[in-house]
Amino acid sequence: MTVTILGLGLIGGSIALSLKENKFADLVIGVDSNIDHILTALDLRIVDKVMRLSDAIAQADIIILAIPVDMLSTMLPHVLNLISENQVVIDVGSTKKIIIDKIKSHPKRRNFIATHPMAGTEFSGPKAAIPNLFTNKNCVLCDVDDSKPELVEIIENMYTNGLKMKVMYLESTSHDVHTAYISHISHICSFALASTVLAKEENENNIFNLASTGFESTVRLAKSNPETWIPIFRQNQQNIIEVMDEYINTLHSYRNLMLAGDYEVLKKMLWQANQIKYVLS
Amino acid sequence: MTVTILGLGLIGGSIALSLKENKFADLVIGVDSNIDHILTALDLRIVDKVMRLSDAIAQADIIILAIPVDMLSTMLPHVLNLISENQVVIDVGSTKKIIIDKIKSHPKRRNFIATHPMAGTEFSGPKAAIPNLFTNKNCVLCDVDDSKPELVEIIENMYTNGLKMKVMYLESTSHDVHTAYISHISHICSFALASTVLAKEENENNIFNLASTGFESTVRLAKSNPETWIPIFRQNQQNIIEVMDEYINTLHSYRNLMLAGDYEVLKKMLWQANQIKYVLS
Numbered sequence: 001m002t003v004t005i006l007g008l009g010l011i012g013g014s015i016a017l018s019l020k021e022n023k024f025a026d027l028v029i030g031v032d033s034n035i036d037h038i039l040t041a042l043d044l045r046i047v048d049k050v051m052r053l054s055d056a057i058a059q060a061d062i063i064i065l066a067i068p069v070d071m072l073s074t075m076l077p078h079v080l081n082l083i084s085e086n087q088v089v090i091d092v093g094s095t096k097k098i099i100i101d102k103i104k105s106h107p108k109r110r111n112f113i114a115t116h117p118m119a120g121t122e123f124s125g126p127k128a129a130i131p132n133l134f135t136n137k138n139c140v141l142c143d144v145d146d147s148k149p150e151l152v153e154i155i156e157n158m159y160t161n162g163l164k165m166k167v168m169y170l171e172s173t174s175h176d177v178h179t180a181y182i183s184h185i186s187h188i189c190s191f192a193l194a195s196t197v198l199a200k201e202e203n204e205n206n207i208f209n210l211a212s213t214g215f216e217s218t219v220r221l222a223k224s225n226p227e228t229w230i231p232i233f234r235q236n237q238q239n240i241i242e243v244m245d246e247y248i249n250t251l252h253s254y255r256n257l258m259l260a261g262d263y264e265v266l267k268k269m270l271w272q273a274n275q276i277k278y279v280l281s
Numbered sequence: 282m283t284v285t286i287l288g289l290g291l292i293g294g295s296i297a298l299s300l301k302e303n304k305f306a307d308l309v310i311g312v313d314s315n316i317d318h319i320l321t322a323l324d325l326r327i328v329d330k331v332m333r334l335s336d337a338i339a340q341a342d343i344i345i346l347a348i349p350v351d352m353l354s355t356m357l358p359h360v361l362n363l364i365s366e367n368q369v370v371i372d373v374g375s376t377k378k379i380i381i382d383k384i385k386s387h388p389k390r391r392n393f394i395a396t397h398p399m400a401g402t403e404f405s406g407p408k409a410a411i412p413n414l415f416t417n418k419n420c421v422l423c424d425v426d427d428s429k430p431e432l433v434e435i436i437e438n439m440y441t442n443g444l445k446m447k448v449m450y451l452e453s454t455s456h457d458v459h460t461a462y463i464s465h466i467s468h469i470c471s472f473a474l475a476s477t478v479l480a481k482e483e484n485e486n487n488i489f490n491l492a493s494t495g496f497e498s499t500v501r502l503a504k505s506n507p508e509t510w511i512p513i514f515r516q517n518q519q520n521i522i523e524v525m526d527e528y529i530n531t532l533h534s535y536r537n538l539m540l541a542g543d544y545e546v547l548k549k550m551l552w553q554a555n556q557i558k559y560v561l562s
Contacts, residue, residue, distance in 0.1 A: 118493040122558075138490055168490060181478050182491045186499040189470050192531040194557040195550060196524065197462050201560075208560050209419055209449060210463045212399040216561055217498050218467040223558040226551035230544050237539050243477065244536045248529060250473040255525045258518050263511050269476060270507035276475035277403075277504040279482075279489050280497055 004029045004060035006053065006075070008041040010121060011092055012066030013129025015163065016046045021131050024162030029056045040126040057082045062090070062158065069093040070231035073102050080108040088151040090115045094179060095235040096142045096172040104146075113155050114142040114172060116179070117165060122223040132164075139165040142172040180239035185247060187221045187229055188240070194222035283308045285341035287334065287356070289315075289322040290509075291402060292373055293347030294410025296444065297327045302412050305443030310337045321407040338363045343371070343439065350374040351512035354383050361389040369432040371396045375460060376516040377423045377453040385427075394436050395423040395453060397460070398446060403504040413445075420446040423453040461520035466528060468502045468510055469521070475503035 003025040005012045012030075019025040030047030032038050041047050050056075057063055063079060065072055072093055079089055080103060090113045091099060100114050119137040121128060139159045144152050159165045170178065197219070201207045233240055257266040284306040286293045293311075300306040311328030313319050322328050331337075338344055344360060346353055353374050360370055361384060371394045372380060381395050400418040402409060420440045425433050440446045451459065478500070482488045514521055538547040 118491055120493065120495060122495075137493060140491065178488050178491050181481050181488060182496050183493060185474065185477070186496045188532070188535060189474055189499055191551050191554040192528060192535060193466065193470055194554040195531050196466070196528045198554065198556060198560070199527070200462050200524075207459050207463060210399055210421065210459050211561060212401065212418060212464060214401060214403075214502050215463050215467045217501050218470055219557050219561070220498050221495050222554045223561075224555075226548050226555055230548045230551065233539060233547070234542075234544050237542075241536055241539055243481075244532060244539075246480070247473060247477045248532055248536070250476050251469070251525060251529055251532075254469060254473060255522055255529070258514060258522055258525075261515075261518075263515050266514070267507050267511045270472050270511065273472040273475040273479065273503045274505075274507055275479060276500050279479070280492060280500070280504075 001025050001061050002027045002029065002059055003062045003064060004031060004056040005047065005064045005066055006031045006056075006079070007066035008032045008037045008046060008126045008129075009066065010124050010128040010133075011117070012064065013041060013046045013126040014131070014133040015064060015066065015092070015117075016041075017129055017131040018134060018164070019158070019162045020048075022162050022164065024158055027059075029059060031056045037126050044126065044129070046126055046129055053079075054082060057087075060087060062088050062154065065089065065091045065093075068228055068231050069095050069099065069235050072099055076112070077103055077106060080106050080112060083108060083111055085111070087111060088113065088148075088154055090155055092117055094183065094232045096175045098235045100143055100146075100172050109146060110148045111151060113144065113147045113152060115155065115159070116140045116142070116175065117159065117163065118183070122220050124225040124228065134163040134165050137165055139163070139167050140170050140175055141167060142170055142175050144169060176236050177239050180236055180243045184232060184236055184240050185243045187224060188233070188244065189247070190219050190221035194219045282306050282342050283310065283340055284343045284345060285310045285312060285337040286328065286345045286347055287312045287337075287360070288347035289313045289318045289327060289407045289410075290347065291405050291409040291414075292398070293345065294322060294327045294407040295412070295414040296345060296347065296373070296398075297322075298410055298412040299415060299445070300439070300443045301329075303443050303445065305439055308340075310340060312337045318407050325407060325410070327407055327410055334360075335363060338368075341368060343369050343435065346370065346372045346374075349509055349512050350376050350380065350516050353380055357393070358384055358387060361387050361393060364389060364392055366392070368392060369394065369429075369435055371436055373398055375464065375513045377456045379516045381424055381427075381453050390427060391429045392432060394425065394428045394433060396436065396440070397421045397423070397456065398440065398444065399464070403501050405506040405509065415444040415446050418446055420444070420448050421451050421456055422448060423451055423456050425450060457517050458520050461517055461524045465513060465517055465521050466524045468505060469514070469525065470528070471500050471502035475500045
């Protein structure tokens with residue numbers, strides 16, 4: 001199986017490493033507009049070779065678009081124009097509805113499968129690529145009834161055997177709501193917390209000497225690349241604003257209970273929140 | 282050196298393990314009002330023996346109070362009443378000003394040192410106690426000029442050699458502001474995020490199937506024990522409300538920029554927040 005990966009960052013690079021390690025891909029071809037990424041991916045043997053987009057597509061059984069979701073909107077129709085009937089194109093982006101709407105009338109719509117492997121780190125670029133990033137994690141496939149069943153089967157096989165993931169299925173609208181709650185808001189919480197504490201630090205020296213692992217864990221996602229996340233926030237704006245409003249309301253409740261000294265009610269709310277430990281192992 | 286530890290939970294238990302492992306303490310005596318904690322601490326050999334409070338104090342060179350900060354306010358004056366001139370008492374709580382004010386006129390004030398080893402996990406109880414919890418972390422000593430220098434030296438030695446920590450010094454008021462920013466608000470963010478997502482989950486099945494490591498990292502602290510954290514929030518209420526207001530303001534700015542579609546300004550704010558990666562390694 002020959003796999004072409006467009007975008008050799010954290011996600012594209014990690015997919016390349018695992019597909020080769022698990023012997024799903026015989027050949028992985030890389031495409032990237034960033035010359036540093038190209039050279040690093042070759043140096044680190046993340047891909048077997050690099051090519052121009054049109055040549056790389058011509059040779060591929062599977063074409064994986066691992067680029068920021070705003071570029072994806074432009075690039076996906078272009079890539080679909082270049083493929084033949086037996087080739088399959090997938091994206092791995094964090095938003096789904098806008099991408100799917102973008103190509104819903106494309107003659108090659110059924111050669112495209114919208115996927116979202118739910119894994120990542122706060123790092124970016126090909127140097128951040130690691131094997132086993134995806135192992136035992138979940139991968140969502142969206143609106144698969146609109147894709148050719150034999151191509152869906154190939155991609156299910158790729159995620160299951162090539163990346164060792166558990167495949168699940170969601171309607172794209174539902175995917176975007178769920179990721180707003182389970183992923184996008186986490187990034188916003190972290191960015192906002194980092195902002196707040198960094199602003200304070202301008203007036204208070206050495207505040208970070210006190211940082212323990214709790215703080216580090218809560219702001220970890222603020223180290224993520226804004227160039228990746230701004231397009232995600234833009235594409236999933238409506239869902240994210242809804243979650244933010246609920247989150248801000250919860251914070252207001254906590255704040256007002258503290259101000260009123262009503263710690264018994266606040267304690268009940270914290271015990272409810274604490275139930276998260278039974279949901280996440 | 283004989284050390285008595287009052288409170289055999291995550292913090293007290295972990296201190297006990299490290300002080301013995303690093304051969305700082307020849308004998309560690311445990312005191313706890315919870316019979317389960319007593320039996321578990323003995324089973325796991327976290328302490329050498331358990332005793333009544335008065336007997337355990339009588340034998341100790343160092344007495345460590347590792348109990349929730351609300352109990353500390355009651356217990357600390359009582360413990361100071363029981364000690365002799367050469368004994369030293371420390372607390373390890375997450376708030377400092379209220380505790381210090383509570384005993385500022387006590388005849389044994391100078392036998393007390395307010396300390397805060399900046400380490401923990403989201404787990405609680407003696408089973409959560411681990412060696413090396415404190416290794417290479419920071420420990421804050423507050424208002425040390427109000428304690429006897431020879432006793433401060435013993436405690437510096439305990440933290441440096443017995444727990445392998447880096448000791449730093451802060452005025453208690455400043456400590457409480459810093460911990461609001463660097464620790465307490467992180468817990469509130471996590472509890473509020475867990476609340477928000479759990480509330481959504483009541484209407485949306487299987488939302489947690491999509492949870493990746495990013496979400497887990499951001500809500501980790503919501504697994505912490507509310508019985509520990511409610512007294513901390515209460516004692517540091519004023520500072521925490523101030524940080525919460527700044528945090529909520531930041532979230533409002535993000536939200537309103539998203540609603541206005543002003544992603545260029547939002548991107549600049551995220552890049553500022555992203556600087557946290559240069560502050561935290």
